[in-house]
Amino acid sequence: MAGHSHWAGIKHKKGRADKERSKIFSKLSREITVAAKLGDKDPDMNPRLRTAIQAAKNANMPKDNISRAISRSEVSDDKNYENLRYEGFGPFNTALIIETLTDNKNRSASSIRTILQKNGGRLGESGSTSHMFNNCGIIHVDKNKISEEDIFELSINEGAKDCYLSENIHEIITKKEDFYRIKTVIEKKIDNFSYSAIEWRALNYLDLNNEQIKKLIEVLDALESLDDVQNIFTNANLKLKA
Numbered sequence: 001m002a003g004h005s006h007w008a009g010i011k012h013k014k015g016r017a018d019k020e021r022s023k024i025f026s027k028l029s030r031e032i033t034v035a036a037k038l039g040d041k042d043p044d045m046n047p048r049l050r051t052a053i054q055a056a057k058n059a060n061m062p063k064d065n066i067s068r069a070i071s072r073s074e075v076s077d078d079k080n081y082e083n084l085r086y087e088g089f090g091p092f093n094t095a096l097i098i099e100t101l102t103d104n105k106n107r108s109a110s111s112i113r114t115i116l117q118k119n120g121g122r123l124g125e126s127g128s129t130s131h132m133f134n135n136c137g138i139i140h141v142d143k144n145k146i147s148e149e150d151i152f153e154l155s156i157n158e159g160a161k162d163c164y165l166s167e168n169i170h171e172i173i174t175k176k177e178d179f180y181r182i183k184t185v186i187e188k189k190i191d192n193f194s195y196s197a198i199e200w201r202a203l204n205y206l207d208l209n210n211e212q213i214k215k216l217i218e219v220l221d222a223l224e225s226l227d228d229v230q231n232i233f234t235n236a237n238l239k240l241k242a
Helices: 009-014 018-038 047-058 063-072 105-118 147-158 178-188 208-223
Strands: 083-088 097-103 133-142 164-168 171-176 193-201 227-233
Touching: 009 164, 018 047, 018 063, 018 097, 018 227, 047 063, 047 178, 047 193, 097 105, 105 208, 133 178, 147 164, 147 171, 147 178, 171 178, 178 193, 193 227, 208 227
Parallel strands: none
Antiparallel strands: 083 097, 097 227, 133 171, 133 193, 164 171
């Protein structure tokens, strides 16, 4: 999808080597552990944990890894992870929002700042780029799971902002605060989602040429390789032109 700004989704489609998969599993495990630590250990009672487990399953993480990640939430250790958001600019003045789950915010900020500065970008103040995005819930359902009419009626009746068919998926867009509630309702009708998360969607997209896109992807790769970084969002259209 040309306007899809969720870098992890784009990366997933490209496929991953084993070491990349290992790093992804590590990040997913961290999110599962934190979600379980902050709420109920039962995913049916903890929407954030349920979403994290679904993401892990979509990435083909083994069940044993998921179970271990939940078990780690019961272990008392010195690490206290925080969800922190960093805003900044990449090359060609592209806007970035970088979500982290970190036990050391100084390390996270320093690592992100270094990568951006080396590539013609900069770390910004809080609010420097977030005003260019809409923070919203995104749910993807395979079009074969439910008819367009039924998913539209279900979503809109529950208060979703939009619902439309794009290629082979129904995409439901919700307000951030309504995401888990609407997702829970839809889950009662559909056994599995192809994707669900809270994202930052750009209000307007920046078109770059192919060389600029490739350069930006290199920067996104470098940021994504940082252990603390969970998600990256950009206002750049990353679809290469024919």
